[in-house]
Amino acid sequence: MSHTFYIAMSYGIAGLVSLCLIGWVWLDGRARRRELAQLEAAGIRRRSATSPAPEGGKA
Amino acid sequence: MAALLLRDLKLSVRAGGGALIGVLFFITVVAVIPFGVGPDLNLLSRIGPAIVWIGALLSALLGLDRMFQTEREDGSLDLMLMQEHPLVLTVLVKCLAHWIGNGLPLVIASPLLGLFMNMDEVAIGATMLTLLVGTPALTFIGAVGAAVAVTLPRGGLLVSILVLPLAVPVLIFGVSASYAAVEDPAPFLPPFLILVAITMFFAVLGPLGAALALRNADD
Amino acid sequence: MSESLAITKLSDLANPTRFLGLASRVLPWLSAVTAILFAAGLYLSFAGEGDYQQGLTVRIMYVHVPAAWLSMMCYTVMALSAIGTLVWRHPLADVAHKTAAPLGAAFTLIALATGSLWGKPMWGTWWVWDARLTSVFVLFLMYLGLIALNRAMDDPGKAARLCAILILVGFVNIPIIKFSVDWWNTLHQPASVIRMGGSSIDGSFLRPLLVMALAFTMLFFTLHIAAMRNEIWRRRVSAQRRMAARMAGDKPGLTTEMST
Numbered sequence: 222m223s224h225t226f227y228i229a230m231s232y233g234i235a236g237l238v239s240l241c242l243i244g245w246v247w248l249d250g251r252a253r254r255r256e257l258a259q260l261e262a263a264g265i266r267r268r269s270a271t272s273p274a275p276e277g278g279k280a
Numbered sequence: 281m282a283a284l285l286l287r288d289l290k291l292s293v294r295a296g297g298g299a300l301i302g303v304l305f306f307i308t309v310v311a312v313i314p315f316g317v318g319p320d321l322n323l324l325s326r327i328g329p330a331i332v333w334i335g336a337l338l339s340a341l342l343g344l345d346r347m348f349q350t351e352r353e354d355g356s357l358d359l360m361l362m363q364e365h366p367l368v369l370t371v372l373v374k375c376l377a378h379w380i381g382n383g384l385p386l387v388i389a390s391p392l393l394g395l396f397m398n399m400d401e402v403a404i405g406a407t408m409l410t411l412l413v414g415t416p417a418l419t420f421i422g423a424v425g426a427a428v429a430v431t432l433p434r435g436g437l438l439v440s441i442l443v444l445p446l447a448v449p450v451l452i453f454g455v456s457a458s459y460a461a462v463e464d465p466a467p468f469l470p471p472f473l474i475l476v477a478i479t480m481f482f483a484v485l486g487p488l489g490a491a492l493a494l495r496n497a498d499d
Numbered sequence: 500m501s502e503s504l505a506i507t508k509l510s511d512l513a514n515p516t517r518f519l520g521l522a523s524r525v526l527p528w529l530s531a532v533t534a535i536l537f538a539a540g541l542y543l544s545f546a547g548e549g550d551y552q553q554g555l556t557v558r559i560m561y562v563h564v565p566a567a568w569l570s571m572m573c574y575t576v577m578a579l580s581a582i583g584t585l586v587w588r589h590p591l592a593d594v595a596h597k598t599a600a601p602l603g604a605a606f607t608l609i610a611l612a613t614g615s616l617w618g619k620p621m622w623g624t625w626w627v628w629d630a631r632l633t634s635v636f637v638l639f640l641m642y643l644g645l646i647a648l649n650r651a652m653d654d655p656g657k658a659a660r661l662c663a664i665l666i667l668v669g670f671v672n673i674p675i676i677k678f679s680v681d682w683w684n685t686l687h688q689p690a691s692v693i694r695m696g697g698s699s700i701d702g703s704f705l706r707p708l709l710v711m712a713l714a715f716t717m718l719f720f721t722l723h724i725a726a727m728r729n730e731i732w733r734r735r736v737s738a739q740r741r742m743a744a745r746m747a748g749d750k751p752g753l754t755t756e757m758s759t
Contacts, residue, residue, distance in 0.1 A: 227620050228558050231613040235562040238609050239718065246725045253732035260739050424668050428661045432651055442644045442665060445637045446672050449679035489668045496660040
């Protein structure tokens, strides 16, 4: 096999692994952002965790 | 401290203790090798020290998860954490007890397995000596793994995975020293002294790490 | 007293909310710089001509060496964050070394795969038990073990502290492993293996190598910051879900409170 094959393979593998990483991080970030937005829409906010009386929870 | 040593020793010797099972596993692993590589005595005597060392490494890993698990189950681990003795010393004593209970039997059993492997007397002696010096290092490294995984319900396999890469230097120098004793050009002392140094190094690092992990594991 | 005050100030400065703000400002720039560096690095590495001895396969070096460098730098980053976890109990440090482990494993995998692909035309086999390949392989196993340990525990704080201890023990061990593997390799050195050219790299190879190394490093930092942000979000989501569940559980509990 020619050297070009090995070069293409190693760049391919490096690219594939990097793309998988980028894709994973990106998709993970989108999913988390959507979950946070859903929680926000449901009226559950982070600040209410620190406030002593969680009034908003009763609504 | 002496009382703790004695108590741990008794526990490891008594029914279901890991000591006997470890030795049995050691013998079984080494006895299985010839079925894999064939009964050629020359080949066996050549790879003998390596096989005995790998068998000892695997059997040393076998009993590790029990090191702190039983203490955690019956609550005596909390007592050890509250003691006024430094926890590092307690862990060191526990490591020693574990080694006497699980490591020393492997060292004693190794000459017999050396005979199975058709090794000559010098090779058997060298392997036994390197095992005697090297297995404490395995126990000390293993203590960190055992302490880290103590809260996991089935941590045994995980402990082996975590500990094996760290045990590579011990294996390398143990086997090198055993071979150096048989093969003429290579000197025996340098790898052996490095093995001693590794054991002493882990005698400090292992209990320190394990004590830190035990303190962090319970809350 | 003043020292502890300074530490709380410092940790205020690096608290997760501030980190999120900083991350969302920095990330677009970082990804742009990474993309530009990769474009430049790839152009340079394919424009350059091959080594007379190794032929065109020297191009593999431009991805192999940066990945190998990152596999070690990532462990250093993890060790530093582990100190942060154990000494200052900083939640951001927990997140940092947890998210760095998969990245490190991925870059180590790249280094191993490209090393093996380089070895086939150079040495004639896919894998030689060369000192460097072997120690990188041991490093790969350590990364995987750390990921497994972190995933095995439910409580993120405890998992972070226990992993941090193991990371530091591993970090102290890495020089010993490297030294022992070198020793072992010189004992068992097979005659057929061609030793690589050492540090005498020609200048025309050095430039693309440096650019690619920089590009990979920037890629690592971009991904690491993004992954840390994801992890913080994930923890917030689960914390808020727990809180929502607790508040939902409070409503039936209200009657018992009134009866007492």
